[in-house]
Amino acid sequence: xxxxxxxxxxxxxxxxxxxxxxxxxxxxxxxxxxxxxxxxxxxxxxxxxxxxxxxxxxxxxxxxxxxxxxxxxxxxxxxxxxxxxxxxxxxxxxxxxxxxxxxxxxxxxxxxxxxxxxxxxxxxxxxxxxxxxxxxxxxxxxxxxxxxxxxxxxxxxxxxxxxxxxxxxxxxxxxxxxxxxxxxxxxxxxxxxxxxxxxxxxxxxxxxxxxxxxxxxxxxxxxxxxxxxxxxxxxxxxxxxxxxxxxxxxxxxxxxxxxxxxxxxxxxxxxxxxxxxxxxxxxxxxxxxxxxxxxxxxxxxxxxxxxxxxxxxxxxxxxxxxxxxxxxxxxxxxxxxxxxxxxxxxxxxxxxxxxxxxxxxxxxxxxxxxxxxxxxxxxxxxxxxxxxxxxxxxxxxxxxxxxxxxxxxxxxxxxxxxxxxxxxxxxxxxxxxxxxxxxxxxxxxxxxxxxxxxxxxxxxxxxxx
Numbered sequence: 001x002x003x004x005x006x007x008x009x010x011x012x013x014x015x016x017x018x019x020x021x022x023x024x025x026x027x028x029x030x031x032x033x034x035x036x037x038x039x040x041x042x043x044x045x046x047x048x049x050x051x052x053x054x055x056x057x058x059x060x061x062x063x064x065x066x067x068x069x070x071x072x073x074x075x076x077x078x079x080x081x082x083x084x085x086x087x088x089x090x091x092x093x094x095x096x097x098x099x100x101x102x103x104x105x106x107x108x109x110x111x112x113x114x115x116x117x118x119x120x121x122x123x124x125x126x127x128x129x130x131x132x133x134x135x136x137x138x139x140x141x142x143x144x145x146x147x148x149x150x151x152x153x154x155x156x157x158x159x160x161x162x163x164x165x166x167x168x169x170x171x172x173x174x175x176x177x178x179x180x181x182x183x184x185x186x187x188x189x190x191x192x193x194x195x196x197x198x199x200x201x202x203x204x205x206x207x208x209x210x211x212x213x214x215x216x217x218x219x220x221x222x223x224x225x226x227x228x229x230x231x232x233x234x235x236x237x238x239x240x241x242x243x244x245x246x247x248x249x250x251x252x253x254x255x256x257x258x259x260x261x262x263x264x265x266x267x268x269x270x271x272x273x274x275x276x277x278x279x280x281x282x283x284x285x286x287x288x289x290x291x292x293x294x295x296x297x298x299x300x301x302x303x304x305x306x307x308x309x310x311x312x313x314x315x316x317x318x319x320x321x322x323x324x325x326x327x328x329x330x331x332x333x334x335x336x337x338x339x340x341x342x343x344x345x346x347x348x349x350x351x352x353x354x355x356x357x358x359x360x361x362x363x364x365x366x367x368x369x370x371x372x373x374x375x376x377x378x379x380x381x382x383x384x385x386x387x388x389x390x391x392x393x394x395x396x397x398x399x400x401x402x403x404x405x406x407x408x409x410x411x412x413x414x415x416x417x418x419x420x421x422x423x424x425x426x427x428x429x430x431x432x433x434x435x436x437x438x439x440x441x442x443x444x445x446x447x448x449x450x451x452x453x454x455x456x457x458x459x460x461x462x463x464x465x
Contacts, residue, residue, distance in 0.1 A: 003028050004165030005461045008074055008222040011168055015062065015073055022062070022073030026055040026117050029075050033119070033166050036464050042141045042151075042160035044080045046120040047087060051075065054117040061115065070225040070249065072115035079155050079172045080121040081128055081204035082213070084108055090137075091204050092124045094332045095325055097137050105202025106234050107171055107213050114229035119167060122157030128173055128206045129154065129318055130337020134390040142388060143185060144462040145428055149385040152185035154178040154206075158216045159186040164464060169217040169226055175206040176310055177405025179214040180417040184381040184431030187419040187460065189448065190216045191223045192405075194439045195412030196241035198227075199234035205321055207314040208239075210409045219458050220418060220448035224248035227441065243439065251442040252449045257292030259447065261285075262373035264298050272402055274383045280421035280430040281379050284451065288377070291450050298369050298376065301362060303402040309362060310406040312347060312355040319344025363411040370437045375447055379404055380417035380431035404433065414441040418448050419457040429457075 003011060003025045014020045020028075030048050037043050058073035083089045083101035090097050104112065111118070123141040125131025132140035132150050141156040143149040144164035151159040155172025159182025162170050172179045174192035183190025191214045198213045205211055215226035228249060233242040263285055269278040289295050318341050319326070322333075326345075330338065369376070382404050408415035415435035422429055432451070436443045452458050 004032060005218070006168065007218050008070060008168050008225045011074060012070055012072070022055040022058040022117060023052065025073070026051050026075050026119065029119060029166060036164060037166065039147050039465070040142050040144055040160050040164055041139045042123055042157040042164065042166060043077065043120045044090060044092060044123050044138050044157070045088060047118060050087070051117050051119040058115050058117060068115035069228065071111065071229050073117060074169070075117040075119045075167050076111065077120045077122050077158070077161055077167045077170045078108060078118065079124050079158050079170070081124055081173060082108055082171060083202040084118070084121065087121065089121065091127045092131070092136060092138060093126045093334070094137055095329070101202070103202060106199035106237065107230050108202070110230050111171070116229070122161055122170060124156060125154035126334050126337040127204055127322070128175065128178055129340055130334050132156065132388070133334040133336045136334050140388065143385050144464060145187065146426070148387060149428065150185070150388050152181035152385060155182045155216065158182060159188060162186070162188055162216050162218065163462060165461060169215055169222055171213060171230070172216055173203060173206070174212045174214050174409070175210045176314065176409045177403060179216060180380050180405045180415060180433065183216055183417040185385040185429060187429035187457070188216050188218060189220050189223050189416065189418045189458065190214065191227070191416045191441070191444070192408065192414065193227065193231065193441050194414045196239055197414070197439065197441060198230050199237040199240050201234055201237040207317045209313065209317065210310070210412070220416065220445050220452055221249070221252060223416070224252055224445050241439070246442045248442050248445055252446055254446050255292065256288065256447050256450045259293045259375065260296055260373040261288055261293045261375055261377050261447070262296050262298035262369060264300055264376055264378040267303055267404055268379035268382065270303070272382050273379070274423065274430070276421070276423050277379055277382065277430055281432060284420040284432045285377060287451055287454050288447070291454060296373055298373060300369060300407070301365060303404060303407070306362060306407040306410055307403045309355050309358045310403070310410055312351060313359065315341065315344035316347050316352045359410050362407070366407070366411045366413065367437070375434055375436040375443060378433050380433035384423055384426055384428040384430070408435045413438055414444045416444045416448050418452065421457060
């Protein structure tokens with residue numbers, strides 16, 4: 001059977017029925033990677049020996065009647081800032097192109113314990129920040145809907161690989177939208193979990209106070225399956241919360257009748273938004289209302305303030321991480337990374353502290369609004385994917401553009417992107433963003449699942465040449 005675009009749930013059921021097996025599915029996807037990734041560049045490194053060994057182990061366990069859970073025998077890939085013991089982990093940078101970790105990151109360890117099958121490491125923007133860059137040892141990933149376009153970032157390879165049917169799911173990271181952006185541009189489900197819900201131990205840091213690990217998949221149901229494996233307290237990561245992990249899959253089917261959903265005014269329908277975005281979001285909100293949700297209008301601070309606050313904090317924290325390497329070998333970083341990170345060296349300490357205080361005010365604003373509604377609804381991106389242009393020298397969008405994902409990075413609440421349409425002109429995905437209160441990841445997934453039960457946007461896939 002063709003396993004290319006099966007969801008995690010569908011592939012697991014196919015294993016149960018004997019329609020395919022972990023080894024057969026893994027071999028088929030490895031063949032698909034070899035056939036198509038030459039034009040997509042989603043993988044930095046494919047690990048066929050590891051993948052087949054993992055698949056064979058899963059198959060033996062299943063034959064013996066042992067089932068580890070919903071990810072048992074399911075192929076996946078990791079963003080290449082997530083450390084893997086014995087497998088080169090580069091951060092998509094010349095700085096660490098030969099770095100071989102001695103231990104797995106905690107999220108990789110948990111996936112291994114869940115019986116998932118690692119098929120490789122995925123392209124990113126340099127250290128999750130400097131990209132899409134054409135002056136690095138590996139080219140930037142391309143968007144499978146149209147390879148003249150980019151898949152977003154910084155979890156660029158993750159978005160491209162899942163959308164192209166190369167793997168059923170991938171793990172990325174999200175500091176200001178690095179899971180949700182590729183999900184939006186590639187027509188996927190991508191979750192930034194609550195801050196403290198998933199360990200970041202063994203993951204190259206971008207902005208420690210806002211970094212998250214999260215899954216990119218084909219559906220909210222698949223996100224729930226991945227979260228059952230990766231969520232939970234890690235005693236060696238002080239940022240994680242020591243609290244019970246819900247049964248995300250069991251809570252999907254509760255429906256949304258009576259939930260109060262707050263549509264954020266002026267975010268997705270303001271300046272800079274794609275001309276077709278407002279209509280797509282309005283239609284999605286109409287579906288949610290038809291499913292029984294109560295729709296209310298919510299006023300929050302504008303995107304400019306959120307974007308500036310996050311940018312100041314990130315610039316300082318990211319420079320602090322790489323300061324020593326900047327002093328020793330600045331020429332080995334890509335141009336875009338240098339331009340984005342070096343301003344952190346000249347931001348004053350008092351400005352950083354004021355940004356942290358500003359962040360607390362913005363987070364309290366969201367918390368107050370969430371006393372009146374159960375979740376926020378807006379877009380996951382203001383536009384569609386950018387064209388891939390090696391000659392572009394445009395102003396840095398991180399500094400001058402507006403971000404509709406960063407507000408929920410500021411507050412650390414769970415936020416999910418899911419597809420809600422396609423543009424007529426470009427034929428590229430448009431995306432809905434759903435966010436709720438801290439540790440309300442299950443609620444976000446429940447709302448998204450209800451929407452996807454009533455629509456088929458997540459069932460559409462690109463046709464590869």
